Amino acid sequence: MFKTLFRPLIQAHNINKIKKLAVNGDAEAQNKFAKMYHFGLYVEQNYTQAAIWYTKAATQGVIQAQSALGELYEYGQGVKQNDAKAFEWYHKAAARGDAYAQNSIGWMYEKGKGAEQDYKKALQWYSKAAEQGEIDAQYNLGVMYNNGLGIAQNYKMAFRWLKQAAEKGHIQAQAVVAAMLFEGLGVTKDESLALDFYHQSAKSGFAPAQSHLGVIKERNREFSDARVWYRKAAEQGEPSALSHLGLMYEFGESVARNRIIAYGLFEMAVTQGDKTALDIRDTIAKSLTQSQREEAIELAHNPKKLWELLDNTL
The missing domain is CATH 1.25.40.10 (Tetratricopeptide repeat domain)
Structure with a gap:
């Protein structure tokens, strides 16, 4: 007291x-x-x-x-x-020797901000910071190895650094590590461990991981779980999740078929930059009346109303 x-x-x-x-x-x-x-x-x-x-x-x-x-x-x-x-x-x-500054310098060299773009120098500074345990540098260094920037592509080294960042809770690293485990890139293929990392990333709110998890659940015919993860990612504007969720409503997969909702979701995906959604959206449009298309477009521009409608059409 x-x-x-x-x-x-x-x-x-x-x-x-x-x-x-x-x-x-x-x-x-x-x-x-x-x-x-x-x-x-x-x-x-x-x-x-x-x-x-x-x-x-x-x-x-x-x-x-x-x-x-x-x-x-x-x-x-x-x-x-x-x-x-x-x-x-x-x-x-x-x-x-400041690790945060070393990572920041690496990022500036990588992006060409404040200095001429130089992947090799970016790699050098990321390495210095990563060796000190700087989590973002470990992720950035892993991405450089994964994409072959400033050094020959090396999936094994990429996985090594990305896994270190992932184990510390870096959500983007967790998603990349999961993908590498699924494909067996730089590491022995392990779908069970991949799922663990996808879940960690998805539960922390990383939309791409949520969308990928939805794809996995759908492949396993766990449609209800797939829809839940697609929805979480879609609400954050993840284009792939919007398209996948749109397909579920287009074909009535674990939900009541609703082409107005499907069109609205594909319209949102197109707005978010998913060019592959254009053809499907336009195909769906042919089966809708003018008033139905207008309703779908209104939903696409009023996400709150769209999500409320989804809650009522399971």
């Missing part, structure tokens, strides 16, 4: 102490003060103030401040967005 009552006073005292040290030029205090503004810790979040204090600390050589300042420039938080500045500060921190 005593500690709870006086905690705000203690925090206020510590904040004032940190501020005083920061104002007097203490680099570590400047970095702490910047973090408080950056993340809204005990003060109102203020990216501009965060950038000011990170700059002071970064200029004095605080690695974490250099990395954080790079991030603010990358995303234009508290400063004008500037890829060149982001690269400059990330590079300072990365050269001194």
Whole structure:
């Protein structure tokens, strides 16, 4: 009780102490003060103030401040967005071993942001960060090996790094690892383990994994489960899930056949960029009246109404 009552006073005292040290030029205090503004810790979040204090600390050589300042420039938080500045500060921190900055530099080289695109340099920086256990770098490095970017394609190495990220909970890595296990790419084929990774990713909300899981369930004729996973992914706008769900309503697979709903789902898939959905949508359209097509298009542009209709047409 005593500690709870006086905690705000203690925090206020510590904040004032940190501020005083920061104002007097203490680099570590400047970095702490910047973090408080950056993340809204005990003060109102203020990216501009965060950038000011990170700059002071970064200029004095605080690695974490250099990395954080790079991030603010990358995303234009508290400063004008500037890829060149982001690269400059990330590079300072990365050269001194900061894993987050190393991954960020790798990403900037890969995408050609703030520096000329260079897959080999991207690979080098991803490797440095991945070796330190940086989860995003492990995923990025795995993707580079998987796609043969900056190095000869190597599924075995791709799987090695992707699995490390997947086991730490990286949802995209989990989905890729699952696909590789299903195909036996870089690893012995193991459909049971693949399903485990797909489930982990899907349960964390990754739409592509949810859609793939739906495909697997449908192949196994577990139509109700397939529909559930397609629906989860479709509500996030996943094109393939919208098309698969549309087919279920087109053919009445575990649901009452409804071509208006099917057309609406394919229309949404087309809007989300699935060009393969065009032909099926247009084929369905031939079986609908003008008023039915208009109703389907209205549903496609009013997803909330569409999902409510789906709940009532099982």
